[in-house]
Amino acid sequence: MQKLRRTMLFMPGNNPGMLQDAAILGADAIILDLEDAVSLTEKDSARILVRDAIKYIDYSQVEVVVRVNPLDTEFGPQDVDVIARVKPDTLLVPKADVEEIKLVDIMLAKIEEEEGYLVGSIKIIALIETALGLETVYEVIKASQRMVGVLLGGEDLTADLGITRTKEGEEIFYARNKVATVCRALRVDAIDTPFTDTNDYEGLTKDTARAKSLGLTGKSAINPRQIEIIHAVFAPTEVELKQALRVLAAMEEAEKEGKGVFSLDGKMIDAPVINRARTTVELGQRLGLIER
Known part of the structure; x- marks a missing residue:
């Protein structure tokens, strides 16, 4: 049965306390973040911390997703090599495009064979946060049979487009609509961008309901306090x-x-x-x- 991904909670990969508590916060999936949440000087130590967390902490009640750094950086290939060897459920690939997904797929297949894992057992979610990624999202999903979903990154996408990100979200209407439609056509999950004001619960409710109305199947979160509201919106009345x-x-x-x-x-x-x-x-x- 397909995993529930109503909520995917971002957790900084360099915070031991948060990694320890991540599994009990109520999200369907946790995203252990090695990219935006981690400074350049802490990339290597965060990678080891996340690796050890996956090895030794019981995350059996949630899907474990790791956001690696882009493969065109010095950190990305190391992230994939180290993290894949402890078999997370899924890798979240930032700035996703067709070539990036194909390369991650090849790397994972090699590691799975070396470690004795079933080839294809580690899944991929594409983080769509550029104009190119959005306009080729169909091809991005088709680039790997490991693909189980797409996460829309509204902040980076609007930065790439040179437009202002607002609470109302009208500027990402097209992006949400396209991701939802293509994901539905290809039978993968469509995860909405986070709502970044963690104190605005009314705004979160409206934003989540808007995403649901467009066909997105879940929403990412940046604070555990957002989980209950997102779950309530995505539950049938x-x-x-x-x-x-x-x-x-x-x-x-x-x-x-x-x-x-x-x-x-x-x-x-x-x-x-x-x-x-x-x-x-x-x-x-x-x-x-x-x-x-």
Whole structure:
């Protein structure tokens, strides 16, 4: 079953205390960050710290993702080589483009063979944060069979575009829409950019709801206090669950009567509505909101 990635919590890779507590904060996935959160002088020590954390801390309740440095820096190749040997669940590849993803894929395959891991067992999430990455996101996803998702980096993307990042997020509407659509087409997760004001809970709720309405399947977070709100937004509501269950019950009755088409509350129910109802019920079951 596909992993839940409603929330992906960034944790600085150079903070031992935060690495120790990361697994119990409630996020679906944790991103142990070796890139933006770590200064140049601490890159090497952070890499070792994250490596040892994965080896010795019980992260079994969360997906462990490591954001490595770009491969065109002196740190990126070392990050991949050291971290992959302790088998994190996933690598988050920054400034992702087709060539970068292909290179990471090759490096991972070599390390997996050397370490005796199943080839392909370490997955990849592409961090889309440049205009080039956004416009080639389809090809980026197709560049590796390890790809399980895309994370949109709104801050770096708007910097690359030379525009101002705002709370309202209108400037990344196209980016969100494109990432969501392409990810849905290729059946991988579409993770939204973080909401950077950690004290604005109303703004976070609105921003997360906007992302969900566009088809993104989860949201990254930079503070544990954001997790509960994001989970609440991405969970089906009681009304949505009840309606989905009614649709499926009506479908079963129609099938018993040999009807290929049926209506509910005066509205024709077709395959897209049924599929949406099934998805809603499945998510509700996985979250323990309804019984299986």
